[in-house]
Amino acid sequence: MRMANRSYLYVVDEVPGEGTTVRPRALAEWKWAVPDAYRVLLSPAPRAVPSTIWDPPVQAVLGDYDAGVAALERYLDALPQTEEVREWSRAALVALHDPQRRGRHLLLEVGEILEIAALPGADGEVGDAELAQAFERELAEVARTEWWIETAPGTTSKDLAQATGAGAWPSVLYFQPGPVDAAPAPAAAPPAPPAPPAPTPAPQPAPMPPTPQPSGAHPQPYPALPQTYGALPQTYGAPPQPGYAVPPPAPTGTPWLIGLLALVPIPFLSALVSGIVMASVGRGQRRRGGPNAENGRNAANWGLTYALLTVLLVVGHFVLLFTLARDSGVQGFFPLGTVITLWFALSLVHVVVSIVGGLRAGAGRVFRVPAIPFFRD
Structure with a gap:
């Protein structure tokens, strides 16, 4: 897979892998790590599902939307209540309670971050076994709602940005997918009778070349949105994500x-x-x-x-x-x-x-x- 080194959070109404067309809707992303805010959102009864971005065997984490938002509200209330935390928390909850953005499930795509996390235990190249082990560790870390809330008061000042999402809700994501697992297109209709020749149109500028697709990703049926990461309008007055420089935790002895x-x-x-x-x-x-x-x-x-x-x-x-x-x-x-x-x-x-x-x-x-x-x- 081509790496952008991000974790991606989507809203879906369908369950990937159950034979239905899945239409992910972009919610947020974070670079170089899976922030605690995303893990808390997925913590009530998370489960493994096929990734909607990467080919098998890469997996994603699926969780209930309403239960996740309720868990995040408790978690945000338990964090040290600085002025920034209150502003960042408000930005997250405004986005998550937006009726036009709500859905049945939250989908966390962690394939890129897990590939980084699996590198120390791999012999030169990350294989399926290393990715599977890294995913199991991530799933176990996500699935402990009460632990996240109990430890929230001890969050250090340098971790508060990733604990709240730093106000970057919602975001334009690096992967802005269209529907996946869609049904085949219907058969083409019989050709129409030839139309009379139309007048010659005025010259038009050359179309932009299609957006290249990362290796291993599902083809996007619609053009990807322009990448505006780092240049999004600061709707809630929050700064760009400072957590971008924080590497994911690596095993330590x-x-x-x-x-x-x-x-x-x-x-x-x-x-x-x-x-x-x-x-x-x-x-x-x-x-x-x-x-x-x-x-x-x-x-x-x-x-x-x-x-x-x-x-x-x-x-x-x-x-x-x-x-x-x-x-x-x-x-x-x-x-x-x-x-x-x-x-x-x-x-x-x-x-x-x-x-x-x-x-x-x-x-x-x-x-x-x-x-x-x-x-x-």
Whole structure:
């Protein structure tokens, strides 16, 4: 597919893939990412349907229009209420409540963004398997309405534009498709009798060449609208989308790899620092969603578990050392060194867990290890 690196939001009354003619109507688009506003709109009971832009096996996400708008209203109310957020929220809701723009379903086309997201796990070229995995991760990230609303108050100032759509509602989209899956055209009527010759018309300017079609896209039965992206009239006084420079989240193993701070040759202290920093960095992944959020939570739970066990084992070692050595005169490494030996074994396990977790999380896979569930979301 030729990439424009955008996610596209349409309104449809039909369900793609059910044999009916689908007539997508443009609503909004965002470059380099799928903004949270689009995900919240699709979050009530999203489902996978064939893409209306790209050839199989590329898929899109379909959701209920009215339920999605209700979820977005709750989400926008929960965001930090700055002046810009209120203006951008009003622009979104004015467009979504417009009777001439409403429909039965919302359709989110994410093929281009998923191809970018799948690149780190692909061997040079993104194949069907990588795209399918990326789509499953996106669908799972979309389908959690209450999580989006609960975390909305913590949205940072740099994320507020993509969380609201930055006032760019509605937009002229890069892909402005006509009907797809349409029925075949009727048979041609018999030729009419020849008409008398008409007077020679005045010369006309040469027609514009047809708009080239991206490779893999459905042919457009009507000419595409002119591309006015970035030059749309600011109907609601909003600036152009600042989120265009924000890349999509990529898999990261950083929360796990932070655990290697335990290798710093400062006994006990480096272990405590590594566990606490793992927890802090891991919790910072919540806003990224998907595997990043899960890996961040798992790394945070493991880091705090390791730090807590370090405190208990080290304190236990010194208690055992002074108690037995003073009261019974026991000498030799064992049994006095039993507890500290357990801590060394735990630290070795911690280093292995940090390396394996970092590698798997960096490949986009969720890594789990038994730990105390300090964090559950």
